[in-house]
Structures are given as structure tokens and as C-alpha cells.
Amino acid sequence: MISPHPIFSLVGILLVVLGIASGLIWLERRLLALWQDRYGPNRVGPFGLLQVLADMIKIFAKEDWVPPFATSKVIFVLAPAVIILTVLMSFTVIPVAPGIVISDLNIGLLFFLAMSSLGVYSIVLAGWASNNKYSLLGGLRAAAQMLSYEVFMGLSLMGVVLLAGTFRLSGIVAAQRRLWFVVPQFLGFLLFLIAGLAETRRLPFDLPEAESELVAGFHSEYSGMKFGMFFVGEYIGITLISAMIAILFFGGWRGPLLPPLVWFLLKVFVFLGFFILMRASLPRPRFDQLMAWAWKLMLPLALGNLLVTGAVVLAMHG
Amino acid sequence: MPVAVATSLADTVREKFPQLPIVEQSVRDNIPTIWAPAENIPAVLAYLKSEASPRYAMLYDLTAVDQRVRAQRAGEPPGDFTVIYHLLSLEGNCYARVKTSLREDHLSLPSITPVWPAANWYEREAWDLLGIVFEGHPHLQRLIMPKTWVGHPLRKDHPARATEMGPYRLDQEKEEREQEALRFRPEDWGMRHSHEGVDFLFLNVGPQHPGTHGVLRIALQLDGEVIVDAVPDIGYHHRGAEKMGERQSWHTYIPYTDRIDYLGGVLNNFAYLTAVEKLAGIDVPPRAQVIRIMLAELFRIISHLVWYGTFAQDLGQLSPVFYTFNDRERAFAIIEAVCGARMHPNWFRIGGVAQDLPRGWDAMFRDFIAYFPPKLREYDHEILGNRIFKARTVGVGGCTAAEAVEWGVTGPNLRATGLDWDFRKRQPYGGYENFAFDIPTGRTGDCYDRALVRVEEMRQSLRIIEQCVKQMPPGPYKSLEPEATPPLKERTMHDIETLITHFLGVSWGPVVPPGEALGVIEASKGGNGYYLVSDGGTTSYRTRIRTPSFAHLQLLPQLCRGSMIPDLLAILGSLDYVLADVDR
Numbered sequence: 079m080i081s082p083h084p085i086f087s088l089v090g091i092l093l094v095v096l097g098i099a100s101g102l103i104w105l106e107r108r109l110l111a112l113w114q115d116r117y118g119p120n121r122v123g124p125f126g127l128l129q130v131l132a133d134m135i136k137i138f139a140k141e142d143w144v145p146p147f148a149t150s151k152v153i154f155v156l157a158p159a160v161i162i163l164t165v166l167m168s169f170t171v172i173p174v175a176p177g178i179v180i181s182d183l184n185i186g187l188l189f190f191l192a193m194s195s196l197g198v199y200s201i202v203l204a205g206w207a208s209n210n211k212y213s214l215l216g217g218l219r220a221a222a223q224m225l226s227y228e229v230f231m232g233l234s235l236m237g238v239v240l241l242a243g244t245f246r247l248s249g250i251v252a253a254q255r256r257l258w259f260v261v262p263q264f265l266g267f268l269l270f271l272i273a274g275l276a277e278t279r280r281l282p283f284d285l286p287e288a289e290s291e292l293v294a295g296f297h298s299e300y301s302g303m304k305f306g307m308f309f310v311g312e313y314i315g316i317t318l319i320s321a322m323i324a325i326l327f328f329g330g331w332r333g334p335l336l337p338p339l340v341w342f343l344l345k346v347f348v349f350l351g352f353f354i355l356m357r358a359s360l361p362r363p364r365f366d367q368l369m370a371w372a373w374k375l376m377l378p379l380a381l382g383n384l385l386v387t388g389a390v391v392l393a394m395h396g
Numbered sequence: 397m398p399v400a401v402a403t404s405l406a407d408t409v410r411e412k413f414p415q416l417p418i419v420e421q422s423v424r425d426n427i428p429t430i431w432a433p434a435e436n437i438p439a440v441l442a443y444l445k446s447e448a449s450p451r452y453a454m455l456y457d458l459t460a461v462d463q464r465v466r467a468q469r470a471g472e473p474p475g476d477f478t479v480i481y482h483l484l485s486l487e488g489n490c491y492a493r494v495k496t497s498l499r500e501d502h503l504s505l506p507s508i509t510p511v512w513p514a515a516n517w518y519e520r521e522a523w524d525l526l527g528i529v530f531e532g533h534p535h536l537q538r539l540i541m542p543k544t545w546v547g548h549p550l551r552k553d554h555p556a557r558a559t560e561m562g563p564y565r566l567d568q569e570k571e572e573r574e575q576e577a578l579r580f581r582p583e584d585w586g587m588r589h590s591h592e593g594v595d596f597l598f599l600n601v602g603p604q605h606p607g608t609h610g611v612l613r614i615a616l617q618l619d620g621e622v623i624v625d626a627v628p629d630i631g632y633h634h635r636g637a638e639k640m641g642e643r644q645s646w647h648t649y650i651p652y653t654d655r656i657d658y659l660g661g662v663l664n665n666f667a668y669l670t671a672v673e674k675l676a677g678i679d680v681p682p683r684a685q686v687i688r689i690m691l692a693e694l695f696r697i698i699s700h701l702v703w704y705g706t707f708a709q710d711l712g713q714l715s716p717v718f719y720t721f722n723d724r725e726r727a728f729a730i731i732e733a734v735c736g737a738r739m740h741p742n743w744f745r746i747g748g749v750a751q752d753l754p755r756g757w758d759a760m761f762r763d764f765i766a767y768f769p770p771k772l773r774e775y776d777h778e779i780l781g782n783r784i785f786k787a788r789t790v791g792v793g794g795c796t797a798a799e800a801v802e803w804g805v806t807g808p809n810l811r812a813t814g815l816d817w818d819f820r821k822r823q824p825y826g827g828y829e830n831f832a833f834d835i836p837t838g839r840t841g842d843c844y845d846r847a848l849v850r851v852e853e854m855r856q857s858l859r860i861i862e863q864c865v866k867q868m869p870p871g872p873y874k875s876l877e878p879e880a881t882p883p884l885k886e887r888t889m890h891d892i893e894t895l896i897t898h899f900l901g902v903s904w905g906p907v908v909p910p911g912e913a914l915g916v917i918e919a920s921k922g923g924n925g926y927y928l929v930s931d932g933g934t935t936s937y938r939t940r941i942r943t944p945s946f947a948h949l950q951l952l953p954q955l956c957r958g959s960m961i962p963d964l965l966a967i968l969g970s971l972d973y974v975l976a977d978v979d980r
Contacts, residue, residue: 110715113715114714114715114718114719115718115719115722116718211597211599211600212599215599215621215961281712281714282712282784288962291607291961291962291964291965292961293605293606357714358714358715359713359715360712360713360782360784361708361711361712361713361782361784361785361788362711362712362713362784362788362962363784363787363788364787364788364960364962364963365621365960365962366960367787367788
């Protein structure tokens with residue numbers, strides 16, 4: 079197997095991820111429109127594909143405004159960069175095909191969890207630095223939500239780690255040679271799916287922005303490219319979660335006939351579509367209900383899953 | 397029709413208060429009307445509310461009239477201003493009208509807020525628009541007009557048009573003054589900044605906010621995300637509709653009514669014309685009655701569809717609003733075919749409707765009757781059956797039937813509490829007695845029950861429409877009498893009377909005999925009433941619009957205390973108000 083130089087992987091993955099993220103904006107708008115009996119963007123370019131480009135031009139041309147009342151202008155400007163940085167960093171450990179990975183860390187999974195934990199700082203700091211009550215409420219909600227959902231997000235993946243015996247993502251893919259982990263770890267998959275949705279702050283977990291309640295929550299005061307970074311950050315985030323689901327539970331790039339890269343992208347897009355479908359169909363729970371759900375239902379389930387998996391692995395290898 | 401009460405209202409009150417000079421007045425709408433001295437109003441109303449037989453449990457409306465330029469007041473005690481209380485007895489199914497006269501040099505009377513807390517906004521409004529002081533009112537501040545406004549707009553000496561007021565200028569100083577006047581000061585409302593170690597956050601919601609459905613402002617006192625108290629601030633959508641009624645002719649005011657509850661379309665025409673026709677004594681021919689009911693029920697569905705989609709959207713569900721608006725568009729296609737317009741059809745006329753139904757109208761209605769029920773079933777699964785939707789609405793923002801009556805709540809919001817009060821059934825108007833339909837009710841009066849009631853109402857409306865289509869009587873679409881406005885053109889060629897009335901009606905405006913009448917209908921949002929006073933001219937002397945949304949919004953603080961910010965949005969969405977309907 080020929081492995082390309084990491085630099086090529088890096089540039090390639092970066093371009094593809096950014097491409098997917100911006101393509102997703104178009105895809106989401108078209109899919110939502112399809113499910114909502116309307117057209118969606120269909121005027122700019124073929125099938126409205128250039129809409130994203132037009133939006134980009136618009137967003138770059140906007141005034142780069144920092145609210146004069148901001149608590150800290152430096153943090154206000156830095157906050158959107160943090161979210162982009164952390165999700166992009168996570169992609170360094172994602173093996174997209176045999177040999178195509180920027181850095182195949184032996185603690186890849188932990189690195190991913192660490193980076194997604196850091197991501198919440200972006201939201202909290204943005205909410206605080208905006209010095210706006212709606213932003214603050216959004217930031218507070220984000221902090222509480224992320225903390226609660228991260229706890230069982232990590233735990234839900236430990237079953238996979240037990241089965242694969244490694245934190246290395248390529249190792250986990252390799253361990254699924256015979257059977258995708260979604261079969262033995264179905265509960266873990268469901269838990270991770272929900273935690274992933276919450277992690278990306280998408281409906282039904284979009285409480286930090288909750289348009290009908292908090293106007294735009296933590297990013298109420300953001301405009302222009304700083305808003306754009308939150309926006310793109312969200313799409314890179316769901317791409318990341320979809321990629322992680324594919325790797326951890328659906329055998330990564332593995333699949334018959336088609337080349338590995340195609341299989342990987344195919345799986346990623348199935349989950350992206352699923353995320354968009356969720357947004358089209360579900361209402362938003364209340365904050366306290368969301369919390370109760372995480373701590374009273376999801377956490378015990380994740381612990382139980384870990385316990386049972388551990389016992390089974392022990393019995394088989396012991 | 398309201399049932400006759402054994403002893404007259406005046407006698408009942410005289411029996412209790414023998415020393416009071418109670419004056420009885422006969423009016424065109426046959427609502428028992430008495431005049432009582434201003435200082436005794438709270439005692440008389442308290443008696444009528446809780447002791448009299450029947451008891452008048454609901455303060456339906458409270459308003460005032462500037463009588464200073466009135467010409468024809470036969471049978472009324474003298475006075476410069478009149479304050480009018482409309483009471484509704486649910487057990488007796490009748491109204492009572494209590495009036496009191498005030499002199500210009502002493503425009504004050506005791507507040508009835510101790511008797512009915514719901515009088516709060518009504519009295520503030522009467523002070524704001526007519527300058528009547530209610531002594532003992534907890535917060536007698538402007539409600540509708542800006543705090544900086546000078547004068548009381550509904551007084552006869554206040555200009556009615558912008559052109560009478562001189563050019564408007566907004567300089568820096570004035571802008572700052574206006575901004576300062578809008579600042580929310582918790583102390584003004586008896587709110588504390590902190591209590592027992594908890595610092596409260598004051599959050600200004602609106603007037604520009606995606607969740608308030610229009611220009612409504614609510615100041616929230618928050619402990620974390622829990623609402624300690626709320627103060628709604630209205631008036632941002634005020635267009636002086638009542639004042640315009642005093643300038644437009646009886647006929648040309650009809651399009652203005654379309655814009656009161658702008659989602660209700662002809663329902664507004666219906667309420668206004670019910671009052672006008674009572675006042676003028678005009679009968680509506682059967683075909684016109686059925687056309688009116690058919691369109692009114694279609695508009696009830698149209699209005700409820702807007703509520704359905706936006707309510708789901710308030711709870712974060714993004715898709716239903718597109719589905720319900722699609723269905724609404726189909727209903728609008730019918731409205732467009734019949735009326736030529738969509739949201740503001742301006743279709744009813746004094747004595748009938750503007751034109752007969754177009755060819756092929758019944759096929760359009762039949763299509764819709766076949767199309768709509770499966771859609772409603774689909775939404776039952778998608779919205780009402782959704783578990784997150786239930787978690788967000790069941791047990792949220794509930795109120796009891798007694799509370800609802802106390803605060804003047806009508807329509808679906810009242811029926812959600814379990815009380816089957818519907819003006820179409822209880823006091824049939826315009827021919828509703830000829831139709832079979834059920835009145836859906838809820839149990840707990842929470843957000844979910846309000847939703848259930850509205851959804852079932854759409855089915856019942858469809859039932860009524862179906863009966864209209866099947867039983868559309870032949871005959872004229874407008875009264876053949878000359879009083880119909882404008883009289884039928886064919887008739888003008890037959891007799892000189894109709895020709896003269898037609899000419900006068902077109903050039904001058906129809907004349908309505910002096911008197912007063914209250915016309916109440918069951919609009920999509922609740923009891924919508926027009927109280928009209930005629931001085932025998934071509935325009936109304938006083939047009940009072942009692943809207944359901946006004947009463948419902950006043951109840952908001954009670955409903956949302958102790959719940960969280962997301963609940964506030966659920967409650968706002970479930971109340972189904974329209975700001976134009978609140979502010980007029």
C-alpha cells in the first residue's frame with residue numbers, strides 16, 4: 079500500500095472537509111426544501127449550487143463589526159476561530175482510507191474527545207464576550223448542555239474501545255474486519271448518535287441558539303465572516319461526527335467493490351442526511367428536560383452498556 | 397338570542413340599592429342598560445358579579461365615549477363623558493350594560509380593579525385614549541399610546557389625521573427622550589432587583605423578537621431561566637382603528653375591519669356588520685347568510701392553520717409551518733375566486749355580501765372538503781402526537797375555567813379549560829342556528845388542550861362548510877331593501893326610493909338611525925365585539941372594538957409565572973393572539 083506524504087493528506091483532507099462543509103450548506107437547504115414542499119436555492123448556477131459561493135461573497139463583503147459594548151473585544155474576535163480550530167484539529171486523526179490520514183495517533187479517540195470538549199469554550203466565550211443577555215443565556219445553556227452530553231459521549235465509546243482493544247482509529251476500523259461494531263454496540267451507537275447531535279448543537283439540541291426563544295443565542299451579536307465561521311464550524315462539526323460514526327460503528331472505509339474512499343464518503347453522507355432529516359422533523363425540548371434526559375437516562379444507559387460489554391469481553395478472553 | 401330575564405336589570409339593582417338613582421335606558425340591541433352614579437359603580441358591579449341572579453361573571457368590555465358633541469341623546473342622563481361596562485353572564489346567557497356619566501371638570505371615578513382584576517388594562521386604555529381617571533387603579537399609565545404622547549386621542553377635540561397635527565420631526569433630543577421613555581424600570585412595577593440572595597436578570601423580549609409574533613414587548617424578571625414575573629407592553633401595532641371609525645362612513649369602514657385581526661379576514665366584517673345591522677334594523681336574506689357563514693368558517697380554518705404551523709415552529713419544529721401554509725394557500729385560492737382578494741377580502745356589505753358566488757364555486761369547496769381531512773390526520777401524527785411536542789405543552793401554562801372567565805378569556809382558550817362556551821351556539825347570530833356542529837372542549841386549559849381544541853375546531857368548521865355547500869339557498873345575495881349598501885343596482889331602476897338611497901349612499905354614505913348596539917361574534921380567536929354608537933349620521937359617533945386577543949394577552953403574566961423562557965414561547969404560541977387585534 080502506498081501512503082501519500084502527510085502533507086498531501088493534510089492539504090487534501092482540509093480542502094475536502096471545507097468543500098463538504100460548504101457543499102453541506104447547499105445540500106441541507108435543498109433537502110429541507112424537499113421535505114418541506116418548497117424549492118430551496120435553485121437560481122444561482124446549476125441546481126443553485128453556486129448559492130454557497132454567492133453567500134460567501136456576501137459574507138466577506140459585510141462590515142467586520144465588533145460591538146462597542148463587548149465585554150472583551152479580543153475574546154469576541156477569537157471565539158469563532160476556536161470552534162473552527164478544534165473541529166479541524168479533530169480531522170487530523172480521522173483515517174479516511176487505508177494510509178490516508180494526517181496523524182494516526184495511538185490515542186486518536188481520546189484526542190477527538192479532548193478537541194470536542196475544547197469546542198464548547200468557543201460558544202461560552204462568544205456568549206460572554208458579546209455582553210448581551212440573549213447571548214449570555216445561550217452561552218450558559220451551551221456550557222451545561224455540552225458538559226452533560228460529553229460525559230456519556232465518552233462513555234458510550236468505551237464499549238468500542240473494549241472490543242477493538244485500541245484508541246487508534248485505524249485500529250478500530252481494522253478490528254471491524256468481520257463485523258461492524260454497530261451490531262455488538264448498537265446501544266453505544268445510539269448513545270453516540272444522540273451525543274453527537276447535542277455536540278453539534280443541531281435541532282433538537284439547538285438550545286444555545288434556539289431561534290424562537292433566544293433570537294440567535296450565543297451568536298446574536300456576530301455578523302460577517304465571524305458569524306460565517308460559527309456557521310461553517312457547525313457544518314464541519316456534523317461532518318466530523320458523521321465521519322466518527324462511520325469509523326467507530328460502520329467499518330470506516332470498508333465495503334465491497336467500490337474503492338475505500340468512496341465507501342467512506344458514502345457512509346458519511348448517509349449520516350449527514352440523517353442529521354438534516356432530524357432537523358426537518360423534530361421540535362426542541364426544554365432545557366431542564368434535556369438535562370434530565372442526559373443525566374437520568376443516557377448516563378445510566380452508557381454505564382450499563384460499558385459494564386455489560388466489559389463483562390462479555392472478559393468472559394470471552396478471560 | 398339572549399334569553400329574557402324574569403326581573404329587569406334595573407329592578408334587580410334597585411332592589412339591592414334602593415337609595416340609588418338608577419336610570420333605565422332602552423337601546424336598539426335590547427341589552428338591558430342602566431345608568432348608575434359614578435361613585436357607586438364598584439358596588440353595583442360587585443353585586444352584579446357575585447350576588448345578583450343571574451350572576452354576571454365576565455367583564456366583557458369596558459370603554460368610554462366622549463359625548464360632548466353628541467346631538468341626539470334622547471333618554472340618556474346628561475354628562476360630557478360616559479363610561480360603559482359590558483358584563484356577560486354565562487349562566488344566564490345574557491349581557492348587562494352599566495353606564496355612568498361624568499362631567500368634563502371632574503373626569504374621575506373609582507376603579508373596579510378590586511372587583512375584576514381584568515379591568516386593569518381596560519381602565520388604562522380608557523385613561524390613555526379618553527383621559528378618564530380611575531381612582532385606586534394600581535398602575536394608571538398609558539397602555540396604547542407612547543408615554544410621551546400629549547392628549548387623549550379618542551376625545552372629539554383631538555386631531556384624527558396626521559395632516560391636522562403639523563409636520564413630525566425627530567431630532568436628537570426628542571429621540572433620546574423617546575428612548576428614555578421606553579426604558580423598563582422594574583421599580584415602577586413593584587419588582588425587586590434581588591431577593592433572598594438571588595439577583596434577578598431583567599430581559600427585554602421584543603418588540604422585535606422572532607417568538608412574539610409581531611410587535612409585542614415583554615419585560616421578564618428572571619431567576620436563571622425561570623420567569624419570576626412578566627410585564628407585557630403593547631401599543632406598537634396601534635393604528636387608531638377606533639378613531640378611524642369616526643371619520644369613515646358606515647360603509648367605507650368595512651375594509652378597515654379586515655385589518656383588525658388580519659388573519660381573520662371576513663370574520664371581522666361579520667362582527668362589525670352584526671352590530672351595524674342591529675343598529676339599523678336590516679335583515680340579511682338566507683343566501684347571503686349562508687355565504688357569510690361559509691366564508692367565515694373557511695377563514696376560521698385559514699386562521700387556525702397559521703396558528704398551527706407557527707405554534708409548532710415556536711417549539712422548534714421547522715417543517716409544519718410550510719405544510720399548513722400550503723393548505724392555507726389552497727383555502728386562499730377559494731377566497732380569491734370568490735372575493736378577488738386574499739387576506740383582506742372586504743367582502744361583506746350592510747345587508748348581505750358584495751357579489752354572488754362565482755360559477756364553479758361549489759366544486760372548489762368540495763375539492764377542499766375532500767383534500768383537507770387527510771392532511772389534518774397527518775398533522776395529528778406529526779405535531780400533536782410528537783412526544784417532544786407533548787413534553788413541551790402538556791401541563792404548561794394552564795388555567796382553570798373560573799380564572800378564564802374572570803379574565804375575560806373567550807374562544808378556544810376558554811373552551812380548552814372545559815367550558816363549552818361558543819357564541820355561535822349560545823347566542824346564534826347570522827343563521828348559525830341552522831347548522832349542526834360540535835363544540836370541542838379540553839380539560840386542563842394547558843397549551844396542549846388549546847392546541848387540541850383548535851385542531852378539532854377546524855374539523856367542525858369543515859362540517860359547517862359542507863352543510864353550506866349542500867344547502868346553499870337560492871335568492872338574492874344582498875337585502876332587497878334600500879338600506880342595503882349599496883342597494884342592488886337592478887332595483888334602482890324599479891323604484892325611486894332605492895335610486896335615491898343608492899345615490900345618497902354612494903355620494904354621502906348610508907345613514908344609520910341614532911342609538912347604540914353591541915354585536916358579538918365567535919371569531920377565530922374568541923369573542924369579537926363591535927360596540928357602535930350612532931348619532932344619526934353617515935359615520936359612527938363611537939366605534940369600540942372589543943377584541944379577544946387583548947383580554948388573552950393581559951392574562952400572560954399569570955400564565956407564565958414560575959415557568960421557563962421556552963414555556964413563555966409555548967404559552968404565547970398557544971394563546972394565538974394577533975398584535976393588530978390587541979392594539980387595534
